[in-house]
Amino acid sequence: DPERSHPKWMILTILPVPPPHVRPPVRVEGLNPSPDDVTHHLGNLVRCNNALLRMKESNQQQTAVKEQLALLQWTVTTYFINDKPSIQRAVTRNNKVIKSISQRLKGKEGHIRGHLSGKRVDFSARSVISPDPSIRIDQVGVPKHIAKILTFPEVVTQRNREELAQLVQNGPDKLEGANYVINPQGVKFSLSRTTERSTMHLDDNSIVERHLKDNDIVIFNRQPSLHKMSMMGHHAVIMRGSTFRLNLSVTTPYNADFDGDEMNLHVPQSQQARAEVKHIMLVPNQIISPQKNGPIIGLVQDSLLGCRLLTLKNTFLNRNEMMNLMMCIIHTKKNIVLPPPCIIIPQKNIYLWSGKQVFSLFLPYINYDFQADTCDKEWEWMPPKDTRVIIRDGNLLAGILDKKTVGQSEKSLA
Known part of the structure; x- marks a missing residue:
């Protein structure tokens, strides 16, 4: 024109x-x-x-x-x-x-x-991130000294009065305490300047600004925020140390690594905001990327290698190893029971379970088929190299799991 x-x-x-x-x-x-x-x-x-x-x-x-x-x-x-x-x-x-x-x-x-896109906000923290494979992908490790500074305004009711009174008594210096009390008239009292905290009465509709605690909903962010997965909801886990702890599998959407990267933590300040973060922004709700319509979160590094080694044909475990692994499983099925061993030699008192049986314990009730690129097409059912993954009703029947089956690939289990 x-x-x-x-x-x-x-x-x-x-x-x-x-x-x-x-x-x-x-x-x-x-x-x-x-x-x-x-x-x-x-x-x-x-x-x-x-x-x-x-x-x-x-x-x-x-x-x-x-x-x-x-x-x-x-x-x-x-x-x-x-x-x-x-x-x-x-x-x-x-x-x-x-x-x-x-x-x-x-x-x-x-x-x-540098000036226009950034802004200063309250109830936020910033620190270096470090890896922690022991926490879930929807969790973030928060240092104790940060948890004592960031607070959430809890409204006093008949149900939580005793619990909040204990937090007030703990005060601002002890973890799982509180920093301020706001009475129904809107007057704010600093607990660091109050000596008689044990005698303080909490009326209905008073507000106690308590410390951050385990399982609180928080927002985690890494700049530059280029897509919606740059800000996601996590459950807080209070830990020792001075760095935020993050599961390695969730670094991809943040485009983060552990060579000195810093990230931001924000604490929602109302129940409505917490509900919105929990049901919309939480990490499990952000696994599928709208850009490629496939998973952006999948197993990486040690966990990916562990899945492959566990599902090899020649991987077998004894009863003690099986029990130790079962203790670490987050249950995805109604009843987790020890399956019968796949190899039994009664004369030598040998009972062995395959790695595929262990992997089947934490699979949900799904059916899944995947054929690797190296699969021999002449073998329609079960190739000799175990290159076809077959899952029936949550049981891994055949196949070696790799990056294409449990990683960030389009048709992966993630």
Whole structure:
């Protein structure tokens, strides 16, 4: 549509000049104020433009006019972009590279990300993250000293009065305590300045700002937040140490690793907000990525390798090993019972269970078929290399599990 976007608009005839408060002079103690880079560059533009105008009016040689025109074009270009290797950079008299308009806007330190996109909020924390394979993917380990600072406003009722009174008595210094009490009239009392906490009476509809505790709903975030899985809901687990703890399988949606990355924790401040996080933002509700319509969370590294080793043909476990693994299983079936051993040698008192039997214990009641790329197509039912995964009614009958079956692949079990 030439009325809305005409190609001639790409040619600059008028250059807007930003107001002085956008480009204030740089003041250094003991020295005279020096002009901002933008002001310096605008002065060069005006001088270059006036010189070209004088050359045209005095009918100078065409070669000199073309050189001056190229200089003006270069000056305008470096005013907007001055960090491209293909373009000679504009510098000041002291050989300092001039900061262009685009450099002020883009990047982590630019105006957009550095000033406009960020904001300061209460009831939040920030720390380095570290791995913890012992917690679930929907959990996050929170240091104790952070749990004593972040609070949740709990309303006093007849049901929770005794529990909240105990938290008030514990005070702000003891974990599982409280920091403030707000009475029904809205008066706020700091428990760090109150000596007689045991005699404090909690009326109905009073608010106790208690410490963060296990299983509280929190929001975890890593910047830059590029998609909706950059902010997800987790259950808090209070731990020792100074870092946030995260399961390795949930690092992919955050695009996080453990080489010094920092992440943010936010505590919802109402029951409505907690319910919204629990039913919409919680990690199990974010496993399927809308970008590829497949799982973005799957087994990685040690857990992936463990699944493969456990489901190999020659993996067998004795009764003690079987019982130890069964204690660690999060039950997905109604009744977890020890299955009969697959190898029995009564004369030698040998009873062995296969790794596939262990894996079947924590599978839900599902049916699943998957054929590996290396599968021999001549064997329709059960290839000799065990490359076809067959699950019937929650029992792994055949197959070796790998990245395609339990990882982040499109047809994986995740």
